[in-house]
Amino acid sequence: MRARRPFVAGNWKMNTTLKSATELAAGLAKLLPQDIPGVEVAVCPPAPYLIPVAAAIAGSGVKLGAQNCHSSKDAGAFTGEVALNMLQDVGCEYVILGHSERRSLFGETDAVVNAKVLAALGKGIKVILCVGEQLSERQANQTNAVLETQMAGSLANVAGDQLGNLVLAYEPVWAIGTGLTASPEQAESAHVFLRQWVANRYNPQIAETLRILYGGSVKGDNAKLLLGQPNIDGALVGGASLKVDQFWPIVAAGIEVGNG
Ligand code: 13P
Numbered sequence: 001m002r003a004r005r006p007f008v009a010g011n012w013k014m015n016t017t018l019k020s021a022t023e024l025a026a027g028l029a030k031l032l033p034q035d036i037p038g039v040e041v042a043v044c045p046p047a048p049y050l051i052p053v054a055a056a057i058a059g060s061g062v063k064l065g066a067q068n069c070h071s072s073k074d075a076g077a078f079t080g081e082v083a084l085n086m087l088q089d090v091g092c093e094y095v096i097l098g099h100s101e102r103r104s105l106f107g108e109t110d111a112v113v114n115a116k117v118l119a120a121l122g123k124g125i126k127v128i129l130c131v132g133e134q135l136s137e138r139q140a141n142q143t144n145a146v147l148e149t150q151m152a153g154s155l156a157n158v159a160g161d162q163l164g165n166l167v168l169a170y171e172p173v174w175a176i177g178t179g180l181t182a183s184p185e186q187a188e189s190a191h192v193f194l195r196q197w198v199a200n201r202y203n204p205q206i207a208e209t210l211r212i213l214y215g216g217s218v219k220g221d222n223a224k225l226l227l228g229q230p231n232i233d234g235a236l237v238g239g240a241s242l243k244v245d246q247f248w249p250i251v252a253a254g255i256e257v258g259n260g
Contacts, residue, residue, distance in 0.1 A: 001037065004211050006227060006254035007167060007234035009042040009065060009128060010241025011096055011215075020242075021049040022056050027244035029060035032251070036061055038258035040234075041251055042094050043241070044128075047082050054091040065094030065128065068102060071115035073122070084123040095120050096236075098130045098154050100173045110153025117154055117166070126165045128236065129154055130215065131194070135174035143172075144193050151197050160202040168194060168212045169236040175216025177238060184225050184232075187214045191231035220249030227257045 016024065025043060032041055044065035045053045054064050070081035087095060097120065098113040113129070120127050131150040133143045147170075158166070170190050175182050182190070191212045199207035214226050215236035226232055234254055240246040 002233075002258050002260065004209065004233045005037070005040055006258040007040040007042070007211055007213060008247075008251045008254045009044060009094070009096075009213065009234070009236050010247055011067065011099070011236055011238050012043065012045045012241060013067070013101070013238060014046055015242055016045060016049060018049060018052060021045050022052045024242065024244060025053040025056035025062065028062050028247065028251075029057045031244070031248055032061035033059075034061050036255070039251060039254040041254075044094070044096055050087070050090045050092065063093045064091050065096060066092045067096050067099070069095050069097070069116055069120060069125075071112070071119040073119060084120055084125055087125060088123060092125060094126045094128055094167075096128045096130065096169075098150070100130060100132055100171055100176060104173070110150055110156075113154045114156045114158075117158060121158065121162045121165055124165070126167065128167045128169055128213070130169045130171050130236070132171040132173050132176075132216070138172065138174065143190065147190065147194060148197060151194065151201075155201070160206050163198070163202065163206050163210055166210070167234075168198075168210060169215050170194060170212060171215035171236060173216075177217070179217050181217040181219075181222050181226070182214070184229050187226060188229040188231055191229070195231055218250060220246060220253075223250040223253035224256065227253050 042063040042065045066087045097116045102108040133146040137146045195207045211233035213234040213236045218235040218237045
């Protein structure tokens, strides 16, 4: 059994319909009728489908996550936003924060991400924190510097004992939705860097237990190789999480690695 339990999460982004979301969730719940030690599985549907998806996965091994939240502690006049206590109300265990699409398309800076991370952890909602470099940054040999800046900014004032409720996701922007997967070596090397960063900023024990997922064109046919790397502890899956028969092989790779 792997020391760090593999985690496979589906980020549905702005996809699915009420019908397809419910069917997808029910299909996964059928394949994972209960929580198993070898893998942890979560789905992160669009906000309007959180409730029906929660109902479809109730009692199964599939957990629920949201794709975003507002950072305010209290309810209030924030038109269009979703509060953490609402996510909690409908059964979300996780929230994805700092996704590159939020950063690049919706102007989320590290400071914005940090406020959300602190708010979510403060509420007891677990965080899937995404970091990752753009292609131009990789080509300019700035990958580690970018990761360092995003980590320091997103985790400012986050205490070490809060990291037990946080999962990191390394998502190189150039690999998201492009079919261009980072090679297992490229991904592993970024994960090693991130783990070392956490060891330096916090301590080696926290770094050893922290799960770091890889995201970016993960598919059934590359999942085993990626998840088989010693520092890759699972996957954050976009496109391939939208069909049961594409997502399940990735979960199966997680189970195989987790049990191995
Ligand atoms: P793809 O799997 O579609 O490349 O998306 C990855 C991602 O952004 C997950 O958060």
